[in-house]
Amino acid sequence: MTTVMSRDLLDMSAPYVAPTTELEVRLADLWGAKLGVWPIGVHDDFFELGGDSLLAADLQLDIDQALGIEADIATLFLAPTVAELAEVVGALLPAPAAG
Amino acid sequence: MTAATTDLADPGLLASDRRFAVWDWLRRHDPVRWQPVTGAGDARGFWSVTRYSDVDRILADHAAFTSERGTLLNLLGRPDPAAGHQLAATDPPRHDRMRAPVQRAMGAACARRYAAGVRDGVRRLLAEGTGAGEFDAVPVLSKLPLVVVGPLLGLPAADWPELARLAAMCAAEDDPDYQLPGGVAATLQRGHRELFAYFSTVVRQRSRTPGEDVVSLLLTMDVDGERQRPGAVVANCYSLLLGATVTLPHVPAAALAHLAGTAGYAGWAERPDLLDSGVEEALRWATPGSHFMRVARRPVELSWTGPAGTRTVRVEPGEAVVAWLGAANRDPAVFARPDEFDPARSPNRHLAFGSGRHYCLGSHLARLALKAFFAELFATFVTVTPAGRPVRVRSTFLSGFKRLPLTGQPRRRERT
Numbered sequence: 213m214t215t216v217m218s219r220d221l222l223d224m225s226a227p228y229v230a231p232t233t234e235l236e237v238r239l240a241d242l243w244g245a246k247l248g249v250w251p252i253g254v255h256d257d258f259f260e261l262g263g264d265s266l267l268a269a270d271l272q273l274d275i276d277q278a279l280g281i282e283a284d285i286a287t288l289f290l291a292p293t294v295a296e297l298a299e300v301v302g303a304l305l306p307a308p309a310a311g
Numbered sequence: 312m313t314a315a316t317t318d319l320a321d322p323g324l325l326a327s328d329r330r331f332a333v334w335d336w337l338r339r340h341d342p343v344r345w346q347p348v349t350g351a352g353d354a355r356g357f358w359s360v361t362r363y364s365d366v367d368r369i370l371a372d373h374a375a376f377t378s379e380r381g382t383l384l385n386l387l388g389r390p391d392p393a394a395g396h397q398l399a400a401t402d403p404p405r406h407d408r409m410r411a412p413v414q415r416a417m418g419a420a421c422a423r424r425y426a427a428g429v430r431d432g433v434r435r436l437l438a439e440g441t442g443a444g445e446f447d448a449v450p451v452l453s454k455l456p457l458v459v460v461g462p463l464l465g466l467p468a469a470d471w472p473e474l475a476r477l478a479a480m481c482a483a484e485d486d487p488d489y490q491l492p493g494g495v496a497a498t499l500q501r502g503h504r505e506l507f508a509y510f511s512t513v514v515r516q517r518s519r520t521p522g523e524d525v526v527s528l529l530l531t532m533d534v535d536g537e538r539q540r541p542g543a544v545v546a547n548c549y550s551l552l553l554g555a556t557v558t559l560p561h562v563p564a565a566a567l568a569h570l571a572g573t574a575g576y577a578g579w580a581e582r583p584d585l586l587d588s589g590v591e592e593a594l595r596w597a598t599p600g601s602h603f604m605r606v607a608r609r610p611v612e613l614s615w616t617g618p619a620g621t622r623t624v625r626v627e628p629g630e631a632v633v634a635w636l637g638a639a640n641r642d643p644a645v646f647a648r649p650d651e652f653d654p655a656r657s658p659n660r661h662l663a664f665g666s667g668r669h670y671c672l673g674s675h676l677a678r679l680a681l682k683a684f685f686a687e688l689f690a691t692f693v694t695v696t697p698a699g700r701p702v703r704v705r706s707t708f709l710s711g712f713k714r715l716p717l718t719g720q721p722r723r724r725e726r727t
Contacts, residue, residue: 264392265507266542272511273518273541285511289504 352388371667376605432458465524561711565597589654
């Protein structure tokens with residue numbers, strides 16, 4: 213993505229909540245890079261942020277590669293927020309969990 | 312409501328036998344008809360064409376009509392994120408370069424390779440789903456597509472029932488049997504996202520361990536020197552699954568709904584030489600995918616000559632045109648006695664698989680599955696009679712059945 217759109221220009225249903233844990237920050241960065249939107253709130257819906265199903269599939273493979281784990285893909289499609297994803301992904305990461 | 316004012320975007324129309332009278336009236340009196348709509352994004356309405364010649368032209372003339380702005384009525388006025396990535400939503404010339412390798416993998420040679428497996432699969436589903444007594448043909452037939460698509464995409468048989476259910480949510484979202492409590496939009500969204508999640512998982516696994524299947528092919532093939540992005544591969548898997556699971560079962564269903572309890576069944580069943588031409592007639596008769604939509608790229612004039620002389624309609628750039636395949640396939644200008652099921656009909660240039668560059672990729676496999684099905688059905692039952700009222704699906708796209716109770720009289724009677 214060459215241009216980045218401000219989140220303020222989107223009609224989001226959830227108020228902005230900044231990522232706090234290291235994992236949330238990493239995931240939000242991956243989302244932002246894929247969507248070209250900044251900043252990404254942890255309760256923001258991927259599809260409300262302008263994402264579509266093709267981008268979600270692309271993003272999942274980015275996440276796989278960046279984190280070196282394979283989380284259940286259903287989360288990104290059916291509960292598509294950074295917070296939900298961090299929970300699912302975090303459970304798979306080695307013990308000294310991020311954050 | 313008369314034919315002149317019928318809402319062609321009403322899912323009740325395809326659920327009713329009125330559709331033929333409506334299409335027939337339009338073909339004769341208003342073959343290029345504008346229908347205004349509200350709440351469809353930036354679209355104010357859509358044109359409908361019902362004559363064979365116009366339907367054929369609109370589907371085949373990709374220079375004048377794009378597939379990249381939605382190809383089904385439920386996408387009217389909304390941007391299609393799959394445009395340029397999914398075969399059905401990509402125009403030539405890129406479409407042709409994407410399609411060539413997939414078409415080779417799904418062509419006649421592939422159909423021959425699958426023939427024995429499909430025959431076994433069909434035999435199994437008939438043996439399990441039917442018996443000497445009453446049976447509902449719809450759940451039996453719903454298993455037919457995955458006999459072909461399962462191996463094609465390398466999907467385990469255990470997943471097939473769930474895939475068929477999700478596909479029905481995406482294609483017949485208006486039907487109460489498939490609709491979720493949240494309504495039409497929620498049903499479409501859930502079905503769509505679950506299938507995308509499913510195929511994303513498949514894609515992840517195949518990128519690690521490629522196989523001989525079409526998912527692996529989509530992942531590894533080069534188009535214009537580049538691999539497909541994962542989202543594009545997933546979108547194409549989704550489209551291949553839907554293209555087959557949604558439509559195929561309704562070809563035998565429509566034929567059986569018509570032939571059951573009539574001499575027509577035996578008239579075809581006793582003539583093995585008519586298997587191929589009868590399958591084509593069943594395709595024409597059923598036309599499960601009842602429309603495809605295109606959007607004009609430039610001004611296009613469509614003319615016709617009726618009792619009031621020649622009229623011309625100008626379609627403006629950006630306007631949607633819906634080509635009603637179901638209407639075209641009953642056009643008396645092309646098919647003699649169009650409302651008669653004639654298994655010997657020849658020629659039979661039906662448009663059930665579409666026309667032009669987007670002609671159904673799965674046509675070879677569909678014909679293989681249909682021939683196997685009818686051959687096995689005819690070997691199993693001497694006659695088939697109705698055992699209750701058939702119920703049709705509510706949809707703007709799918710012309711099909713959700714209940715078709717039948718009784719079959721087995722050909723070889725079991726000892727009692």
